[in-house]
Amino acid sequence: MPLDTFEVVVFENRFPAFGPDRRAGRPVRPATTGCEVVVYTPEHELTLAQLPLSRVRLLVDVWADRYRELGSRAEVKYVYIFENKGEEVGVTLHHPHGQIYALPFVPPFAQAELDASREHVAARGRCLHCSELALEASGPRRVLDEGSMVAYVPRAARWPYEVHVYPRRHVVSIAGLDDAERSDLAKALLRVTGAYDRHFGFSTPYVMAIHQAPTDGREWPQAHLHFEFYPPHRRGDRLKYLAGVELGAGTFVNDTMPEDTAAQLRRAARKVVPASRKSSIRM
């Protein structure tokens, strides 16, 4: 495909993690749920952090389009958009890409967040995330502001360098972001991923997860779109392993103070300027 026509490509995963049950004797239905791959760029060596702003802005539009299209299918209850980056989180295909799972259920962590926010709305009259944002937008755990977007290390961070990126406005899904918010989001994503790379001094692995409203046809006023980043490193030369406490009890142990890691990332983020197309190509 010629470079100048390649933008962001989405295709069905040839090796989907889930799909219709194809064992003998099971009825086969056309797949409406399933797995998609989102290819960020034709340039094999780049990462999200190194993409030009215009491309990340386009990526935001692609995510919004896929959320809307997949979410409109009757069987799809949740459009789960994420990126796994780096061998440390098991990635074997190194070309820069993300994934979309069009799920026939609301996954447990999304459901737990939605339940907690629903209770908070009932008790306080506002979304849980809006309350957290009011606390974090100017506090010691803030990593960066980017106009309508805020990034911070959450109070109960599970990963030392966990960062959440939120629109300040109460928006339930990525499809609801306006034009200016999409541009700010693209900048914020570049600055967060750039801050990781600059802080650690290497292309930092992470899981990026998008949490937003389910697409089951119900209203989810307690949902508030956000991105969560989980880098596995707790130091440049040390990974955080999940073991008995995390895997068997569901409780995360983290020996860093979120205020400390936020301060480190804040310093690194100050020096990150989202690249124009030209400077990205030179990299």
Added chain:
Amino acid sequence: MPLDTFEVVVFENRFPAFGPDRRAGRPVRPATTGCEVVVYTPEHELTLAQLPLSRVRLLVDVWADRYRELGSRAEVKYVYIFENKGEEVGVTLHHPHGQIYALPFVPPFAQAELDASREHVAARGRCLHCSELALEASGPRRVLDEGSMVAYVPRAARWPYEVHVYPRRHVVSIAGLDDAERSDLAKALLRVTGAYDRHFGFSTPYVMAIHQAPTDGREWPQAHLHFEFYPPHRRGDRLKYLAGVELGAGTFVNDTMPEDTAAQLRRAARKVVPASRKSSIRM
């Protein structure tokens, strides 16, 4: 310490993952919650799978004693007993040992299981685990029987070689096991860990987690003691990584059929005979 007097040693963790908040200005209370280390044997090179049966039987008694003692403290709501084994799950201290967290709360995964079982009791009149056991004790996912104990790969296994070990009898905690059950449990644990080592052909890393009744002074009739084993390997040369789907959505992807991995472990378990003290020392 001379070998013949050393049995199983329990001490407070010098580097506890949690404990009283010791920052300046915080009130300091004596620690009643906290972290303990359980040293299985003075022999540095052994693993649980290689211990003599008598020692594992003693270990069961130690777990039961610690459950009772720690659980009797007013602030301890859950006695979480577990073992992390192997560098693949982040272990840096290689001497064979397990850990106990005396937690001031019921951890989320334990709570989720208890909630599901309570609903099942309400709907069906019996504990969820008892219903599962009735299904698994003679089915294609069974790994082994050991008198009063059964081990199987659960239907919705998160890890390809995940195994759960249950007493057939409805017992809410390890302290409630009778003498014969404790001996059967010791044998079952040796055979499960031995089956892993034999199947993979190397000393297999795992997380072992004990789920049982909280110790908050309430009744937990829906609890049913069991051990869960999560080995990170999905093949001898390949680990399962947790990434976006597991960490960001709470949904596990597993491309093996539990009936297949159960059959493999069943074959391996048939050849495992818990060792007498002598044969263990020779190993």
